[in-house]
Every structure is written in C-alpha cells, then in structure tokens.
Amino acid sequence: MPLLVEQAGDRPKSDWMFPSSRKQGASVAKQYPNQALTRAVVLANNGRDAPIPRLTVHGLRHTFAAISLSEAGADLLTISQAMGNARPSNTLDRYGHLSKKGLAPIMAKIDALVSQAA
Known part of the structure; x- marks a missing residue:
C-alpha cells in the first residue's frame, strides 16, 4: 500500500494511476502488466538451472490469496478487501477451502467463555 500511495502522490483523482508513456492522456495498455512480468521472468x-515458470498477473493474485489464507492465516474478509472483490462471498466461493480458520477455534473460545461464567 505505501508504494501505491507514493505512486499516486498528489495527482488529481481524474488522472491515471499508471499513465501510458506512449499515449498522452491514456493508461497503460491492458496487456502491459503481463508483458512486463513475462519480460522480468x-x-x-538467464543462467538458471531450474527456470521460473511463466507467470501472469492473475496467477500472482491467486497466489497471494492462497498463501494469505492457507499459510499466513488471514481471514476471508480481509483478503476480500485487499483483492478489491465486490462481495466477500466471491472470495469465499473461490478460496474458502484454503482458509484454516474454521469453527474449532471459535468453539474453543465460546467454551472458555462459558467455563468462566459458570
């Protein structure tokens, strides 16, 4: 997020976040991010014994969600917001099976609360 804030600077909101260097007043082309990623890969x-497989920006997005949920223990609502999904249900439908957060931790907390109250 800090990099995006720095990129945005104090530009007017009507300006493109990623302007085209070739076409004045236009954004970068839709295929530009994937082309730049392909060139970087x-x-x-160069010189690697085990080459990095071809990547796409969409693949990186999917990897971010998968690792965040399965390894980092993030919750679905946070990942949904980070990915800009319109509805958390979209994230749940696509990545819900990867979330380690389930009913067991919640039930353990409820059990502890009930035990304290008794």
Missing part, C-alpha cells in the same frame, strides 16, 4: 531465468 525471462531476465530472471
């Missing part, structure tokens, strides 16, 4: 693979 090709450069990174």
Whole structure:
C-alpha cells in the first residue's frame, strides 16, 4: 500500500494511476502488466538451472490469496478487501477451502467463555 500511495502522490483523482508513456492522456495498455512480468521472468531465468515458470498477473493474485489464507492465516474478509472483490462471498466461493480458520477455534473460545461464567 505505501508504494501505491507514493505512486499516486498528489495527482488529481481524474488522472491515471499508471499513465501510458506512449499515449498522452491514456493508461497503460491492458496487456502491459503481463508483458512486463513475462519480460522480468525471462531476465530472471538467464543462467538458471531450474527456470521460473511463466507467470501472469492473475496467477500472482491467486497466489497471494492462497498463501494469505492457507499459510499466513488471514481471514476471508480481509483478503476480500485487499483483492478489491465486490462481495466477500466471491472470495469465499473461490478460496474458502484454503482458509484454516474454521469453527474449532471459535468453539474453543465460546467454551472458555462459558467455563468462566459458570
């Protein structure tokens, strides 16, 4: 997020966040991020014995969600917001099976609260 805030600077909200260097007043082309990522992977693979497989921006997005939920223990609502999904149900439908947060931790907390109250 800090990098995006720095990128945005004090530009007017009507300006493009990622303007085209070729076309005045336009944004970068839709395919530009994937092309830039492909070029970066090709450069990174120079001299490697085990090459990095082809990546796409969408694949990186999917990887972010999967690792956040399965390894980092993030919750679905936070990941949904980070990914800009319109509804958390979209994230749940796609990545819900990866979330380690389930009913057991909640039930343990409720059991502890009930035990304290008794």
